[in-house]
Amino acid sequence: MRVQQMNHVNLIGQMSSDPTFIEMDGGKKIAKFSLSTKENYLDEEGNTKDTKNWHKITAWGKWVPILEQLGAKGQALAIEGRLRSRFYKNKGKTQSFTEIEINDLVIL
Template structure:
């Protein structure tokens, strides 16, 4: 039996860093930045609590020039995308991983 699977992320938050732009060997450009989101909930005593989360975000293609013009620390964004896990070896040869959100669509708020 085949199970349908989904990798879909929607976030609304603020850019917690200015985007960094990188040109790859093939000439493609990417933008990387951090997006902060705040989750609010009630604890067991009924007190309102909030937790901040920071998400690594990567943008390709048509979103790079948009972020060059309009993206800066503090800018509110709504993004839709998917999670990507990447792997690399650090300087001591240990395999490391990190997860980022790869943008499919974004709205400047």
């Protein structure tokens, strides 16, 4: 039996950095920034606690001009995208990082 696979991420949070814009070969641009999200949970005594997570975000294509115009630290966003893991060599060791590639974006 074949299992349907999915790579789908939905986040609502705030930009924790201004976007950085990188021009690739051929003039194509990408935007990179960090998005913070907050989660609430109850500790063992029943007190509400908050924890923050920071996510690496990458945007291509039509999202780059929007982020150039409207993207700034503190801006609230809803993001729909997919996880991407990338690998590279650094001083002979394989390094990796995971980022979220935007498919859809809403400025809140």
